[in-house]
Amino acid sequence: MEMRMDWDADGALRLALQGRLDLETVPDIRKRVLKALKKKPSAQVAVDLSGIERMDTAGVAFLVELRNLVGGKAGDWRLEKASGAVMKMLELARLDVLADAGADHGRD
Amino acid sequence: MEGLLLDVLSGLGRWTLGHVRGTGRAGIFLMHGVRGVFRKPKKFRAILGHVHFIGTKSFFVIGFTAAFTGMVLGLQGYYTLSKFGSEGLLGAAVALSLIRELGPVLSALMVTGRAGSAICAEIGIMRIEEQIDALECMAIDPHAYLIAPRFVASLVAMPLLTAFFDVVGIAGGYLVGVSLLGVNPGAYLDGMQKSVEWLDVYMGLVKSFIFAMLFIWICTYKGYFAGVDRGSFGPEDVGRATTDAVVVSSVAILVSDYVVTSLLL
Amino acid sequence: MAETEAGAIIQVKSLNSFYGQRRVLQDISFEVPAGKVTVIMGVSGCGKSTLLRHLIGLKPTDPGQIFVEGRDLAGFDARQMEAFRKRIGVLFQAGALFNSMSVRDNIAVPLRVHTRLAEPTISIMVRIKLHQVGLTRFGDYMPSQLSGGMRKRAGLARALAMDPEMLFVDEPSSGLDPITAAGLDDLILELREAMGMTLIVVTHELESAFRIADQLIVLDQGRVLAAGMPESIRESRDERVVQFLTRRADERTRDQEGYLSDLLTGGRKVGVHP
Numbered sequence: 110m111e112m113r114m115d116w117d118a119d120g121a122l123r124l125a126l127q128g129r130l131d132l133e134t135v136p137d138i139r140k141r142v143l144k145a146l147k148k149k150p151s152a153q154v155a156v157d158l159s160g161i162e163r164m165d166t167a168g169v170a171f172l173v174e175l176r177n178l179v180g181g182k183a184g185d186w187r188l189e190k191a192s193g194a195v196m197k198m199l200e201l202a203r204l205d206v207l208a209d210a211g212a213d214h215g216r217d
Numbered sequence: 218m219e220g221l222l223l224d225v226l227s228g229l230g231r232w233t234l235g236h237v238r239g240t241g242r243a244g245i246f247l248m249h250g251v252r253g254v255f256r257k258p259k260k261f262r263a264i265l266g267h268v269h270f271i272g273t274k275s276f277f278v279i280g281f282t283a284a285f286t287g288m289v290l291g292l293q294g295y296y297t298l299s300k301f302g303s304e305g306l307l308g309a310a311v312a313l314s315l316i317r318e319l320g321p322v323l324s325a326l327m328v329t330g331r332a333g334s335a336i337c338a339e340i341g342i343m344r345i346e347e348q349i350d351a352l353e354c355m356a357i358d359p360h361a362y363l364i365a366p367r368f369v370a371s372l373v374a375m376p377l378l379t380a381f382f383d384v385v386g387i388a389g390g391y392l393v394g395v396s397l398l399g400v401n402p403g404a405y406l407d408g409m410q411k412s413v414e415w416l417d418v419y420m421g422l423v424k425s426f427i428f429a430m431l432f433i434w435i436c437t438y439k440g441y442f443a444g445v446d447r448g449s450f451g452p453e454d455v456g457r458a459t460t461d462a463v464v465v466s467s468v469a470i471l472v473s474d475y476v477v478t479s480l481l482l
Numbered sequence: 483m484a485e486t487e488a489g490a491i492i493q494v495k496s497l498n499s500f501y502g503q504r505r506v507l508q509d510i511s512f513e514v515p516a517g518k519v520t521v522i523m524g525v526s527g528c529g530k531s532t533l534l535r536h537l538i539g540l541k542p543t544d545p546g547q548i549f550v551e552g553r554d555l556a557g558f559d560a561r562q563m564e565a566f567r568k569r570i571g572v573l574f575q576a577g578a579l580f581n582s583m584s585v586r587d588n589i590a591v592p593l594r595v596h597t598r599l600a601e602p603t604i605s606i607m608v609r610i611k612l613h614q615v616g617l618t619r620f621g622d623y624m625p626s627q628l629s630g631g632m633r634k635r636a637g638l639a640r641a642l643a644m645d646p647e648m649l650f651v652d653e654p655s656s657g658l659d660p661i662t663a664a665g666l667d668d669l670i671l672e673l674r675e676a677m678g679m680t681l682i683v684v685t686h687e688l689e690s691a692f693r694i695a696d697q698l699i700v701l702d703q704g705r706v707l708a709a710g711m712p713e714s715i716r717e718s719r720d721e722r723v724v725q726f727l728t729r730r731a732d733e734r735t736r737d738q739e740g741y742l743s744d745l746l747t748g749g750r751k752v753g754v755h756p
């Protein structure tokens with residue numbers, strides 16, 4: 110599992126995840142993100158999901174939790190570039206409305 | 218006639234085999250439970266919960282039993298000792314009987330009746346409702362998850378309850394002996410202090426550990442295998458297991474009490 | 483031995499099962515294709531739950547009768563069994579919820595034991611599962627405060643907690659109204675779609691069976707009466723299959739003499755005799 114964290118000029122956190130986001134990888138990823146946010150608090154987060162090969166409910170739950178970690182308003186939390194498989198998992202969790210699908214819908 | 222003889226013999230054989238098998242299974246069960254203490258999952262919170270159930274919730278019963286046991290010891294002791302004109306030894310007599318014998322035994326019997334039966338029924342219900350099967354299907358070892366925490370909790374709670382029993386019992390003896398019958402308070406306490414030795418306390422402690430292990434082993438075992446031998450899993454199997462558990466535990470406590478006493482003397 | 487056919491994750495080869503002397507399953511053979519829904523049907527008491535117990539390794543099986551990915555289930559040691567069981571989820575016929583803890587804690591049990599996930603993450607996962615089975619507001623309830631159908635769904639949520647590869651469910655929709663039952667059917671199909679889950683579903687409901695099944699197995703008195711794609715079952719000419727599908731009750735006791743003698747002698751235990 111790879112993860113990149115960048116901060117925009119206006120302090121928004123950009124998270125790019127790669128590989129598996131599941132039961133086994135989520136605990137470490139969560140720890141790292143928490144630590145980074147503690148060092149450099151950010152009120153906005155955007156997650157780039159395009160690199161995710163496999164995601165399970167733990168992954169979905171982590172993405173949801175992120176929203177809480179940055180303050181918790183709808184506009185401050187964005188899921189971007191969800192692939193088909195990832196979208197299906199979000200659908201299964203009834204959260205598909207929250208994510209932007211596919212690379213062409215991306216906003217960067 | 219021959220048929221009858223054969224019937225009796227085969228019945229006897231089946232009975233023996235059944236008991237041998239049962240004993241072997243109980244031994245393996247104990248081993249798995251003890252091994253489970255050192256295995257996943259973490260069980261600190263579960264142990265706390267069971268200590269609360271076995272220990273804290275038994276306080277009232279134990280206190281009550283202890284008070285009256287101590288009081289009766291005070292009465293009887295006074296009656297006997299006064300025949301020899303040695304009422305002053307009352308404190309020693311009460312304390313020694315409680316610490317060496319009655320404290321551990323009665324605490325264990327009361328805990329068996331109060332908590333042991335409930336534990337057996339709880340685990341028995343988990344058996345008949347397939348909850349234990351469900352645990353196995355989650356790759357969770359029921360011995361480590363269900364049984365081991367109860368083993369540890371019992372070993373923690375029983376000595377404490379026994380100590381509590383001893384203290385309350387001695388106070389009960391004091392109440393009757395000193396306050397009602399007029400034994401000299403100094404003599405009561407002083408005699409106690411002089412006569413009770415480390416070996417007595419040690420014996421009581423060893424007993425309470427052994428009883429704790431025995432009762433929790435038997436009660437969890439009976440619940441765990443409720444109905445398994447008959448291949449039927451109904452409420453009546455839990456009832457039967459619970460009755461068995463209490464009877465067998467009580468007998469085991471009394472028998473082992475004799476054995477331990479004779480070994481430690 | 484036992485080379486896996488392409489796609490079969492579980493193979494059952496002439497499985498026999500006994501309770502004591504009585505044989506309840508006889509010569510059962512079929513395969514469970516990976517990533518598909520296999521539905522097991524049959525009248526009450528025909529041995530469906532017993533078959534499930536064999537598949538999940540709860541009832542001991544003789545060697546050479548059940549294979550998981552080509553390996554004999556009977557030969558699994560403790561570690562292999564644990565590995566297998568981490569990959570499966572099971573819903574028992576009666577739910578088998580732990581009645582000493584809330585629904586929420588029930589679902590969290592496998593997560594707390596097997597993963598290092600933080601408690602906030604777990605609690606979100608639990609809510610997602612509850613939502614999937616339509617029990618959003620019932621996390622804090624104790625199992626004894628739920629209805630039978632709700633207990634079933636809570637059990638399903640628990641079976642799904644670890645996102646298992648294989649899911650075994652024993653009559654998920656018994657005791658449910660048609661609408662909730664249809665919701666569960668949808669969920670089953672979604673799980674197959676989204677996660678490629680392999681599902682083995684026991685059910686009585688014909689309609690639901692035909693909706694979700696990729697493969698149908700009809701049991702009758704401990705034997706496989708028919709097995710195959712739903713269409714082929716529907717077109718079957720077999721008398722017993724037709725009877726089962728058209729829900730005709732067993733014919734009035736044809737054997738009047740035998741019935742009479744049963745009435746008089748108290749009868750004997752029924753079943754497939756060895």
Ligand SMILES: Nc1ncnc2c1ncn2[C@@H]1O[C@H](COP(=O)(O)OP(=O)(O)OP(=O)(O)O)[C@@H](O)[C@H]1O
Nearest residue numbers: 448449501506525526527528529530531532533575
């Ligand atoms: N513990 C047991 N001991 C003895 N016989 C059993 C036991 N469990 C089940 N049986 C017998 O095995 C047969 C099959 O039972 P099983 O529970 O597998 O049926 P089923 O198909 O699941 O029925 P249902 O649809 O009613 O749940 C029944 O005839 C039953 O009498």
Ligand SMILES: [Mg+2]
Nearest residue numbers: 530531575652
């Ligand atoms: Mg059944």
